[in-house]
Amino acid sequence: MKMKLYASAAAIALGTVAQADGHLAGQQITVAGPWLSPEAEIVAEIFSIFEEQTGASVSYVGSDSFEQQIMIDAESGSAPNVAVFPQPGLAADMARRGFLTPLADGTADWIRENYAAGQSWVDLGTYADQNGDDQLYGMFFRVDLKSLVWFSPENFEDAGYEIPETMEELIALSDQIVEDGGTPWCIGLGSGAATGWPATDWVEDMMLRTQPPEVYDAWVSNELPFDSPEVINAIEQFGIFARNDDYVAGGSGAVATTDFRDSPRGLFDSPPQCYMHRQASFIPAFFPDGTEIGADVDFFYFPAYEAEDLGAPVLGAGTLFAITNPTDGAQELIEFLRSPEAHEVWMSKGGFLTPHTGVNPDAFIDDTSRRLNDVLLNATTFRFDASDLMPGAVGAGSFWTGMVDYAGGADAAAVAAQIQSSWDAIR
Amino acid sequence: MENIAGRTSALNWIVHISVVALVALWLFPTIGLLVSSFRTADQISSNGWWQSLFPTEQNLTLRTADPSNQTLVNGVYVVEGNLFGDTSDADISVWGVTSRAIDTYVPGDTADLGDGVTITVEADGTYIWTSPEELSGRGQRVFATATTPPEFTLDNYDTVLVSGGRTDSMTRAFFNTMTVTIPATIIPIVIAAFAAYALAWMDFPGRALLIAAVVGLLVVPLQLALIPLLRLHLEIGIGKGYLGTWLAHTGFGLPLAIYLLRNYMVGLPRDIIENARVDGATDFQIFTKIILPLSFPALASFAIFQFLWTWNDLLVAKVFLIDATGQTTVMTAQIVELLGTRGGNWEILATAAFVSIAVPLLVFFAMQRYLVRGLLAGSVK
Numbered sequence: 057m058k059m060k061l062y063a064s065a066a067a068i069a070l071g072t073v074a075q076a077d078g079h080l081a082g083q084q085i086t087v088a089g090p091w092l093s094p095e096a097e098i099v100a101e102i103f104s105i106f107e108e109q110t111g112a113s114v115s116y117v118g119s120d121s122f123e124q125q126i127m128i129d130a131e132s133g134s135a136p137n138v139a140v141f142p143q144p145g146l147a148a149d150m151a152r153r154g155f156l157t158p159l160a161d162g163t164a165d166w167i168r169e170n171y172a173a174g175q176s177w178v179d180l181g182t183y184a185d186q187n188g189d190d191q192l193y194g195m196f197f198r199v200d201l202k203s204l205v206w207f208s209p210e211n212f213e214d215a216g217y218e219i220p221e222t223m224e225e226l227i228a229l230s231d232q233i234v235e236d237g238g239t240p241w242c243i244g245l246g247s248g249a250a251t252g253w254p255a256t257d258w259v260e261d262m263m264l265r266t267q268p269p270e271v272y273d274a275w276v277s278n279e280l281p282f283d284s285p286e287v288i289n290a291i292e293q294f295g296i297f298a299r300n301d302d303y304v305a306g307g308s309g310a311v312a313t314t315d316f317r318d319s320p321r322g323l324f325d326s327p328p329q330c331y332m333h334r335q336a337s338f339i340p341a342f343f344p345d346g347t348e349i350g351a352d353v354d355f356f357y358f359p360a361y362e363a364e365d366l367g368a369p370v371l372g373a374g375t376l377f378a379i380t381n382p383t384d385g386a387q388e389l390i391e392f393l394r395s396p397e398a399h400e401v402w403m404s405k406g407g408f409l410t411p412h413t414g415v416n417p418d419a420f421i422d423d424t425s426r427r428l429n430d431v432l433l434n435a436t437t438f439r440f441d442a443s444d445l446m447p448g449a450v451g452a453g454s455f456w457t458g459m460v461d462y463a464g465g466a467d468a469a470a471v472a473a474q475i476q477s478s479w480d481a482i483r
Numbered sequence: 484m485e486n487i488a489g490r491t492s493a494l495n496w497i498v499h500i501s502v503v504a505l506v507a508l509w510l511f512p513t514i515g516l517l518v519s520s521f522r523t524a525d526q527i528s529s530n531g532w533w534q535s536l537f538p539t540e541q542n543l544t545l546r547t548a549d550p551s552n553q554t555l556v557n558g559v560y561v562v563e564g565n566l567f568g569d570t571s572d573a574d575i576s577v578w579g580v581t582s583r584a585i586d587t588y589v590p591g592d593t594a595d596l597g598d599g600v601t602i603t604v605e606a607d608g609t610y611i612w613t614s615p616e617e618l619s620g621r622g623q624r625v626f627a628t629a630t631t632p633p634e635f636t637l638d639n640y641d642t643v644l645v646s647g648g649r650t651d652s653m654t655r656a657f658f659n660t661m662t663v664t665i666p667a668t669i670i671p672i673v674i675a676a677f678a679a680y681a682l683a684w685m686d687f688p689g690r691a692l693l694i695a696a697v698v699g700l701l702v703v704p705l706q707l708a709l710i711p712l713l714r715l716h717l718e719i720g721i722g723k724g725y726l727g728t729w730l731a732h733t734g735f736g737l738p739l740a741i742y743l744l745r746n747y748m749v750g751l752p753r754d755i756i757e758n759a760r761v762d763g764a765t766d767f768q769i770f771t772k773i774i775l776p777l778s779f780p781a782l783a784s785f786a787i788f789q790f791l792w793t794w795n796d797l798l799v800a801k802v803f804l805i806d807a808t809g810q811t812t813v814m815t816a817q818i819v820e821l822l823g824t825r826g827g828n829w830e831i832l833a834t835a836a837f838v839s840i841a842v843p844l845l846v847f848f849a850m851q852r853y854l855v856r857g858l859l860a861g862s863v864k
Contacts, residue, residue: 086808092820115808119801120819128802132713134723210624214581318528326542326626327585344525351621 078111085114085385088129089140090122090375095407102401106392112385130155130380137386141376143444144180144194145451150380151183151193157382158191159390166394167195171411172433180440181376194376197393198402199409201337201432202257202371202441203264203358206320209351211328222362223265227296233331234302241303242330243311244319245463252456254316255294255463256443257371258334262293264369265360269437276442282450282476283469291459291468298463305329312463317342323353334358336373337428338407349406350424357431367436373444447482454478520833521635527829538632540576542585545625547602547610550618559613566608566625575606578627585626596623639834643821655810656817660794662725663804663813667732667793668786674733675740676782680770682741683748684756694745700738708735709802716803723806731803732796736789747781748774783853787846794843814839 091099096118103114117136119125123146129135130150141147150156159181167181168174181194205226212219215236220226230240245254263272267286274280275287301307305322306314306329322329324344333339340349347353360366377393379386392398400419402408409429420426432438443451458471518532526535545566553560567573577586580594580602588594590606600614602623612623644653681687682694712734716727751774759769775782793799797815804811812820818835822828 084808086806092822096820115810117805117808117812118820120822121801125801128710128713132710133717134713134806208582211582214583321528324544326544326582328582345523 080385080388081111083110083112083383083385085112085138085383085389086136086381087114087116087138087140087389088122088126088136088380089116089118090120090142091116091140092118092120098402098405102398103389105397105401106389109392110385110388112388114389126150126380135380137379137381137383138389139378139380140197141194141378143373143451144183144376144440145444145446145448147181147194147376147378148183149448150378151185151191154186155380156183156185156193157379157386158185158193159195159379160387163195163390164192170394170414171196172413173411173435173438176438176440177411181378194378195390195393196374196376196411197399199372199374199411199432201409201428202335202373203261203369203431204335204337204355204428205358206323206333206335206339206353206355207331208323208328209354211323211331215331217331219356220359222359224362226359230297230303230332238328239303239305239330240332241297242305242314242319242322242333243298244314244316245312245460246315247317250452250456251312252458252460253443253452254335255298255459256451256455257336257441258294258298259287259290259459260439260442261334261358261369261371263287263290263442264371264437264439265366266290266293266364268366269369269439272439272442276445278446278479282479283472288468288472291462291472294459295462295468299465308463308465312460337409341407350422354424355428368434369437369439370431370435371439371441372432373441447479449482450475450479516833516836519830520639520837521637522830523636523638524828524830526634535633535635538630540628540630543627543629543631544582545608545627547612547622547625549622550620553614553618559615560618562612562618562622564610566604566610566627573608573629573631575604575608575627575629578604578625580623580625582624582626586628639830640838643818643831643834643838653814653817656812656814659804659811660814663728663732663796663800664790664793666725666729667736668789670729671733671736671740671789672782672786675737675744675785676775676778677770678737678741679744679748680766680774682745684769684774685766697738697741697745701742703738705735705799709798713802723803724811725804728799728804731799732789732793735799736792740785740789743785744778744781747778751777780853783850787850787853790846791843794839 087099087103089099096116099116103116106112107114122140122142126135126139126141126146127150130153135155147156164178164182167178171177177196178192181196182190182192183194185191207219215233215238217229217232220229233240243254245252247253260272263275263286266289267275271280271286275282280286297303298311299308301309304311316335320333320335320339320342321344323331323333324347340347340353343349343353357368357370360368377390379390396412396415399408399410399412399415403410403415403419403425404421406421406425409425409432411432413433417426417429420429443455445451446455454475458475461474462468462471515532518535519527522532522535529541530539547566548562548564550560550562552564553562555561575590577589579585579587580596588604590604593601593603595601598614598616600612600616600618602610602612602625604610604625604627608627608629610625612618678697682690682697712731713723713727716722716730721727721730755773756769759773764772795815797813797819800813800816804813805816818832818839821831821835
């Protein structure tokens, strides 16, 4: 009896440490997502750890038109086991139509305990099902940080500029650069069919810097109409930068036509076309080859107004895993994402931030990533990208096109009213 | 007479000029794409492909070697080397040491960096960086305005064909595409040839209505049928796979195939067919011995069309073929994947375009002499 007890205790210990028991041998788990090369290879590497532990085989297929593909597959009944959603809006939509399976019990508690600002991640992954009951469907994995300004430290040194700590200082610095004959900002909104989205990030950041987070939440749910003075003010705050010919490389007319992937290159030109570029944490992928992050280019936190006293708000976005075709293996794969090593593999490759507090920060590829993650963990207010949470017709439609119109010279109030009317139209 | 002859000649000129203009219009972007496929992403975004063909003057940000390479010569720390690496044909016209003033010095000048530190840069990029104290930190930045010779690379082709992403997937995708394309070209031709003969030369009630129905099907967009058809495939057990893809391509290709071939076959001389009937040939014999050989141009032209459509198809493959295991990916899907998550890799796009048109070009040139004949044959009797 006692022998047996020891044996089972040993088995439990082994099971929790290594789990290399191959109990899922022969099972195939299919995963679909928006990541293509080079992210796809990293994802495959993460899944290979899971394969070793459980014996299951995991295949990942990326698609550039994931949003449409997953709908076709779900409607026709050939959905993959697990889907990686780039925005919560689409996942919420699929949950409402009954295409998603709730995550295992206890996942919500685990997220609350192990993710920084855990409750907000649970809320972002919780959607109403077909019957209108709230369930946890999404587990966030990989977060992007948006409130960042990229700059070249050596160019700042050459000109003797200091990193601004407040929005007031940032605007003063921009004026200083103009006075010295330079151009402070590179802004590009072009992104093919998604042209305009970088401006929505600006407006969201400005919203968080001029209004309390509750107002931001009301705006996301449209309790605060899009054409209210608070939102119009945030749009005009973006205009302070984008609509000023002296502030933007190429003049404000170039803002809407410059591709967002090309716009950061102005930082590296000789002489520099611009000194600062506000963009999310993924943008280093588009820096010229051989750019050394932390030395050739670095970032600072897009500061808040000192006068507004709203703390240090941070805007972010992220991808979430959800189950579209339930099997035991699929649930276990989601559970595997709780383990720090799943996060650490990607941390060591760069371009990956995580709210998981249990990971080893030494795993980050460089100091810059570590500092980026600290911004995320130290945020007094974290808010998810509003355009990703709004209904598709607004957040991925009229908000984008409205911002292009605004950057092109349209009136902020008129643009806001137009976006609000498109929101009214889908209700 | 002179008048008429003169007018014809003027017309000829106009025709020739238009042809040259149209060919140039078509070739110009293609050549641009070809040139771009030999350039790196940085080159593509920094200047146009037409500039890359000639030496150009560019503002470059260069960096000396790290201070870890310094040597102590006569009590002075020295770092020597070439800003462009080992060898280069670049020619520096002016240079500077801060981003605020990039044209302060001419080649041969010595710049004073303060505290006794100096740097001298020659026109070919060789430099001497000296300091009385030990140097530390990173290499000194040098901003040079230089004329650089054209530079091309085969790296993009290497990425697409050999080492791209998941190493073996381009070859696999190539064979998968072949597996889709060849049956998806042959099956509709075989069916359509039979159908076209029946609709052209066999008398049966409702023939005209049937032809009208086939013509009517031409206007049905395939997007309309995607989800219902996929559901049907899943219900009857075909699932996602090659069989379903062949069936889908066949179905979507048949209306045009039947229409094209029927119009061609109707135009064949009635006498030959009636002679054969009188001599006791069955319909099948007439079809195989007379109609098929005579219809070869039309068959070939449709084969080219269908081959190109299925080769370039992404939509049908994504819906009916590529399942969640990712084993059955095709060339088009593979190329999209190479473009990367945010789709900014123009150099890969240009290269992949040239890789993927290689086979269609072969098919086209092998069969193109039938193309015009086959297309015209149905329309003018």
